[in-house]
Amino acid sequence: MARAADSRPALLAWLALPLLxxxxxxxxxxxxxxxxxxxASQLLRVYPQDVDxxxxxxxxxxxxxRPLFDKNCAGCHGAQMRGNPKIGAPALVGGHWLWxxxxxxQIERILLYGIRSGEPKALNVTDMPAFGLMGRLSDGxxxxxxxxxxxxxxxxxxxxxxxxxxxxxxxxxxxxxxxxGSDAKGNSDYGAPDLTANYWNNGGSEQDIYDTIFYGRHRVxxxxxxxxxxxxxxxxxxxxxxxxxxxxxxx
Amino acid sequence: MxxxxxxxxxxxxxxxxxxxxRWLLAQWTSPAQRRVALPVMGMVVGLILAGVGLFHRAPxxxxxxxxxxxxxxxxxxxxxxxxxxxxxxxTEEPFDQTTMAQRAHVxxxxxxxxxxxxxxxVLDLPETIEEVRTTMADAVDAQAAAxxxxxxxxxxxxxxxxEAHRDRYSSQGTMTVQNLVLHVGGYxxxxxxxxxxxxxxxxxxxxxxxxxxxxxxxxxxxxxxxTPQYDGQQLDFAAKLHxxxxxxxxxxxxxxxxxxxxxxxxDGVHVLIMHQRQPATAEDFSAARxxxxxxxxxxxxxxxxxxxxxxLRSQAQILLAPGQSE
Numbered sequence: 399m400a401r402a403a404d405s406r407p408a409l410l411a412w413l414a415l416p417l418l419x420x421x422x423x424x425x426x427x428x429x430x431x432x433x434x435x436x437x438a439s440q441l442l443r444v445y446p447q448d449v450d451x452x453x454x455x456x457x458x459x460x461x462x463x464r465p466l467f468d469k470n471c472a473g474c475h476g477a478q479m480r481g482n483p484k485i486g487a488p489a490l491v492g493g494h495w496l497w498x499x500x501x502x503x504q505i506e507r508i509l510l511y512g513i514r515s516g517e518p519k520a521l522n523v524t525d526m527p528a529f530g531l532m533g534r535l536s537d538g539x540x541x542x543x544x545x546x547x548x549x550x551x552x553x554x555x556x557x558x559x560x561x562x563x564x565x566x567x568x569x570x571x572x573x574x575x576x577x578x579g580s581d582a583k584g585n586s587d588y589g590a591p592d593l594t595a596n597y598w599n600n601g602g603s604e605q606d607i608y609d610t611i612f613y614g615r616h617r618v619x620x621x622x623x624x625x626x627x628x629x630x631x632x633x634x635x636x637x638x639x640x641x642x643x644x645x646x647x648x649x
Numbered sequence: 650m651x652x653x654x655x656x657x658x659x660x661x662x663x664x665x666x667x668x669x670x671r672w673l674l675a676q677w678t679s680p681a682q683r684r685v686a687l688p689v690m691g692m693v694v695g696l697i698l699a700g701v702g703l704f705h706r707a708p709x710x711x712x713x714x715x716x717x718x719x720x721x722x723x724x725x726x727x728x729x730x731x732x733x734x735x736x737x738x739x740t741e742e743p744f745d746q747t748t749m750a751q752r753a754h755v756x757x758x759x760x761x762x763x764x765x766x767x768x769x770x771v772l773d774l775p776e777t778i779e780e781v782r783t784t785m786a787d788a789v790d791a792q793a794a795a796x797x798x799x800x801x802x803x804x805x806x807x808x809x810x811x812e813a814h815r816d817r818y819s820s821q822g823t824m825t826v827q828n829l830v831l832h833v834g835g836y837x838x839x840x841x842x843x844x845x846x847x848x849x850x851x852x853x854x855x856x857x858x859x860x861x862x863x864x865x866x867x868x869x870x871x872x873x874x875x876t877p878q879y880d881g882q883q884l885d886f887a888a889k890l891h892x893x894x895x896x897x898x899x900x901x902x903x904x905x906x907x908x909x910x911x912x913x914x915x916d917g918v919h920v921l922i923m924h925q926r927q928p929a930t931a932e933d934f935s936a937a938r939x940x941x942x943x944x945x946x947x948x949x950x951x952x953x954x955x956x957x958x959x960x961l962r963s964q965a966q967i968l969l970a971p972g973q974s975e
Binding site for chain 1: 667670716717728729730731733734744745788791792793794795796798799800801802803804807935936938939942943
């Protein structure tokens with residue numbers, strides 16, 4: 399009888415301790431959840447161009463975005479964000495933006511609606527025509543253009559072929575300059591790459607460039623609207639903007 | 650004989666509260682009781698959840714604009730991103746350089762449009778306006794085809810497609826043909842019978858083939874020129890429209906400078922003179938390349954749209970009224 403009476407406080411303590419722990423965990427979870435919700439809400443309420451000025455939001459976005467990137471984006475763009483020329487997935491480091499200027503808004507827009515994704519609001523102004531396949535340029539003419547592009551990038555080239563290629567590039571009949579500009583520096587409004595930057599989404603070997611001109615390119619970036627939340631897309635946009643910027647600043 | 654006492658009996662003298670606690674704990678030590686207690690607890694929890702669900706009110710409508718949106722119109726959000734994009738497009742300035750008045754103007758327009766779209770849905774306009782239906786259907790097709798369009802064909806694929814659809818790739822033939830007719834009864838100045846006209850036509854054809862002029866024949870036998878007033882080359886399909894199926898069939902057998910045998914039709918006896926003929930020629934792959942490329946890509950799009958429809962049909966419930974088929 400005396401032993402039963404002695405065990406009573408121990409029993410109560412044994413029951414109270416887990417309850418207290420549970421309460422503490424619940425309170426902490428609630429606190430973290432509230433904090434998260436508040437930051438997520440704030441991240442979406444500011445204009446995209448203003449996020450950069452808020453270190454807390456940038457930190458929050460980075461933390462949110464990293465696992466999202468690994469799960470949804472790394473498959474094409476690579477875990478190191480260096481892209482994959484085989485599928486034309488561009489590198490996200492280095493500050494080369496095929497479409498737009500790499501601002502948070504532009505990146506978020508691409509995430510929302512994609513590129514040539516079939517979404518009516520997707521970026522879909524142009525694509526690279528298959529000049530060779532369509533018979534608009536002969537095999538020899540494509541090779542001449544390749545040599546001209548080699549010359550533009552200060553790589554070894556055949557001077558005679560490059561001169562012919564330059565004429566083709568500026569001719570009204572083929573209209574290369576129409577998208578890439580007469581200085582060949584591209585136009586990010588059309589998704590036309592700078593041909594002088596020695597930066598290549600689809601590979602930069604002579605054969606790769608030949609294939610691009612001969613077979614054309616029509617790369618697709620899917621729309622993530624409906625698959626990711628607005629908050630997740632904003633976080634990814636802020637993160638990618640930051641990564642790209644720091645990769646340029648850091649050389 | 651002494652009966653062994655259970656542990657419960659040993660605590661029977663303890664205070665009531667501790668006894669109850671001990672008793673409760675003892676229930677959990679008995680497997681038989683546990684077998685009953687667990688399902689009962691599950692049922693109770695289930696009933697509570699069902700009760701809460703049953704009497705819980707539907708989610709209340711939003712009274713504040715959720716983050717990421719710039720406005721709520723009848724609970725339908727206007728995306729901040731769309732607003733920024735629309736403002737930049739309309740003002741032709743970067744968004745951060747636009748004034749508050751410009752932004753307000755754009756937002757006003759967007760809300761107006763949203764209201765009109767919502768009204769259109771209430772009026773069931775997608776059901777009644779063909780253009781809206783077509784636009785919606787095209788947009789779905791475009792989404793279905795987008796992944797297919799991302800893959801460029803190889804030269805071998807194009808050649809295989811060309812071989813499989815060779816008949817599509819030929820140049821249109823052309824002809825310059827004169828259609829002479831010797832009218833029979835019922836026509837003005839046509840008092841002869843079909844037999845007489847046929848005999849005259851046979852003679853006329855003989856003379857034509859021997860070098861007589863068309864003008865001579867028209868004057869001597871009474872032929873009328875039924876060729877349309879505009880002369881010159883016609884594409885084959887145009888010639889078919891003008892001549893009709895039967896005469897066109899004969900014309901297709903004639904080479905340049907040839908004269909047909911007389912052809913009896915309801916209006917009289919016809920003779921065709923082929924002044925110039927350029928038959929349709931099949932285009933080789935290199936000549937048809939651009940067309941083959943376009944056709945191949947269109948075929949891919951069509952195939953994707955077809956597969957998408959197959960999927961939609963597999964998910965849909967489609968009932969047809971008695972006597973109807975599709």
